Amino acid sequence: MKDDIPRTAPIKSATFTDPVNAEIRRAAATGIYDIRGGGAKRRVPNFDDLLVLGASMSRYPLEGYRERCDTSVTLGTRYAQNPIQLDIPITIAGMSFGALSGPAKEALGRGATLAGTSTTTGDGGMTEEERGHSEKLVYQYLPSRYGMNPDDLRRADAIEIVVGQGAKPGGGGMLLGQKITERVAGMRNLPAGIDQRSSCRHPDWTGPDDLEIKILELREITGWRVPIYVKVGGARPYFDTTLAVKAGADVVVLDGMQGGTAATQDVFIEHVGQPLLACIPEAVRALQDLGVHREVQLVVSGGIRTGADVAKALALGADATAIGTAALIALGDNDPKYEAEYAALGTTAGAYDDWHEGRDPAGITTQDPGLAARLDPVEGGRRLRNYLKVLTLEAQTIARACGKNHVLNLEPEDLCALTLEAAAMAKIPLAGTDWYPGKPGTTY
Amino acid sequence: MQTLDLAQTPLRELNAALHAQASQTNQTAWQVLNPQGAHAIACGLDAPIEVTVKGSTGYYCAGMNKHATVHIEGSAGPGVAENMMSGTVVIEGDASQYAGATGHGGLLVIKGNASSRCGISMKGIDIVVHGNVGHMSAFMAQSGTLVVCGDAGEALGDSLYEARLFVRGSVKSLGADCVAKEMRPEHLTLLANLLARAGADARPEEFTRYGSARKLYHFDIDNAY
Numbered sequence: 289m290k291d292d293i294p295r296t297a298p299i300k301s302a303t304f305t306d307p308v309n310a311e312i313r314r315a316a317a318t319g320i321y322d323i324r325g326g327g328a329k330r331r332v333p334n335f336d337d338l339l340v341l342g343a344s345m346s347r348y349p350l351e352g353y354r355e356r357c358d359t360s361v362t363l364g365t366r367y368a369q370n371p372i373q374l375d376i377p378i379t380i381a382g383m384s385f386g387a388l389s390g391p392a393k394e395a396l397g398r399g400a401t402l403a404g405t406s407t408t409t410g411d412g413g414m415t416e417e418e419r420g421h422s423e424k425l426v427y428q429y430l431p432s433r434y435g436m437n438p439d440d441l442r443r444a445d446a447i448e449i450v451v452g453q454g455a456k457p458g459g460g461g462m463l464l465g466q467k468i469t470e471r472v473a474g475m476r477n478l479p480a481g482i483d484q485r486s487s488c489r490h491p492d493w494t495g496p497d498d499l500e501i502k503i504l505e506l507r508e509i510t511g512w513r514v515p516i517y518v519k520v521g522g523a524r525p526y527f528d529t530t531l532a533v534k535a536g537a538d539v540v541v542l543d544g545m546q547g548g549t550a551a552t553q554d555v556f557i558e559h560v561g562q563p564l565l566a567c568i569p570e571a572v573r574a575l576q577d578l579g580v581h582r583e584v585q586l587v588v589s590g591g592i593r594t595g596a597d598v599a600k601a602l603a604l605g606a607d608a609t610a611i612g613t614a615a616l617i618a619l620g621d622n623d624p625k626y627e628a629e630y631a632a633l634g635t636t637a638g639a640y641d642d643w644h645e646g647r648d649p650a651g652i653t654t655q656d657p658g659l660a661a662r663l664d665p666v667e668g669g670r671r672l673r674n675y676l677k678v679l680t681l682e683a684q685t686i687a688r689a690c691g692k693n694h695v696l697n698l699e700p701e702d703l704c705a706l707t708l709e710a711a712a713m714a715k716i717p718l719a720g721t722d723w724y725p726g727k728p729g730t731t732y
Numbered sequence: 733m734q735t736l737d738l739a740q741t742p743l744r745e746l747n748a749a750l751h752a753q754a755s756q757t758n759q760t761a762w763q764v765l766n767p768q769g770a771h772a773i774a775c776g777l778d779a780p781i782e783v784t785v786k787g788s789t790g791y792y793c794a795g796m797n798k799h800a801t802v803h804i805e806g807s808a809g810p811g812v813a814e815n816m817m818s819g820t821v822v823i824e825g826d827a828s829q830y831a832g833a834t835g836h837g838g839l840l841v842i843k844g845n846a847s848s849r850c851g852i853s854m855k856g857i858d859i860v861v862h863g864n865v866g867h868m869s870a871f872m873a874q875s876g877t878l879v880v881c882g883d884a885g886e887a888l889g890d891s892l893y894e895a896r897l898f899v900r901g902s903v904k905s906l907g908a909d910c911v912a913k914e915m916r917p918e919h920l921t922l923l924a925n926l927l928a929r930a931g932a933d934a935r936p937e938e939f940t941r942y943g944s945a946r947k948l949y950h951f952d953i954d955n956a957y
Binding site for chain 2: 319320432433436437438439441442462464465476477478479482483485487491492493498501502504505508509510511512
């Protein structure tokens, strides 16, 4: 063949991409699926696919920076004697001590308290760092019951019964042995250094009827003082919300598939569950069908990043949002200043997700004392507070532009969709049209 | 003796009265009449009081107990003494599913039989069952002791960690990573003590000890099935 004959340009497969091929090679070499932390990395329809319709003539805006736009939220008004009062519609999602370091939990508590909101415990139980620095603390009641203690239950401001998690609906967890230090092991009743398996279902109830009785027990133990949340993974939001309400939940927490995790199978993170955008309208519809929308509050999480995300989630009918991964980034997770160390771990800033290995250069997802000491909880708290403030300001400025004097007054009519998929999922019109794809029975 | 009649007194009042007993209370003896299968009776106790329930209970009786002694003169519904921290719970009759689930401490005595999932995910509690236990008992049990004077159902001790299991009768099947182990002198001593505390008419030498083979302690693809 002559050298001057043009050759077909090499084309890489759109199906067998470099990352796909790399994973095939890794699987072939190891015989085990990939376990990692973080949330879904694939792109799914999300809040960026929605736009807010600011006011002009047909709607009347409020003056930015001048006219009041409230952000306070009350959670748990259905049965609890002491509902949770939050200054802002953004809370910190449950993340365990064990997955996170003690200083990281303290920083979350400090930042949330400064911002007037709550934090949430996780699979490892309640730490003094977190209780001591969180003015409002939600105690997670998890299937594993690691770290479960009735004394801690009684000193919580709310109880969140975790039934599912957005990153892995239906899945349990595994905290690998390298993160099970003596302290973590002591809190979890395990020998140090061995893998801790978290069960995927509660050991002492097997369905919504049992859950109703479990909620009664928790209320009796805590004197009906604090709200009971029920957290579900975003898979079947209409039915799960319906059953949570039927079981007596004060608050439903709905976690979409972009939600984070400390460690689980990559195949779970990327392929199980639904995007939060698709979940909220179904959960709201369930609450409306039951006549309890706003009476049973809806907290949504899973990929919330900006004040625009917050505003759009509220407009779709949520009462508050929760952040997990974004809070860790605010503390300093995946910060480029550690790029050399990320490179040494075979990754790069922004892509580090081996949180289960306990070698986090930022000192957040680790139990290594030396690494954990890198995170200054006071500075971390300040950064988180700043971030929460920005989210709130952004949501407020959007709400004012829509003429709302409270962020909870945002409504679906304040939104349009950029894509057909987002319009169908969020059940709002495609931009520039009055067409609601996927809304049965309409002639739009 | 303080007596509360659930036919007259709402559950909330009963539990509020029991919760109000500080550790130094001199009202140490309580009696609950007409439980009639109610749920969450005497749950969340946190004082060294003695509560006798005169009849059978529903779900979660004596749940999360600390310090108290609860005596059920009947049978117990699902989740009796779940997540117990300390104290003693004695059931004269049978116990339904998940008795003593996730219990961290204390002693649970079931003088009849226990249904499935007895001691599931137990974390330090001691459980003595005079009769039989159902399937999946002590699943993922972390620590503590389960003594079964009768027979055990299928998948006993599946995926357990450091909990100790003693069975006098037959075991229908062992769960993953659960194996029979040698009965050493310290186990005989431990068992004798528990049997005596539980009022069980059995000799330690009649029991077989089961525990973890510890092959699941670190994730290995060869263990997946």
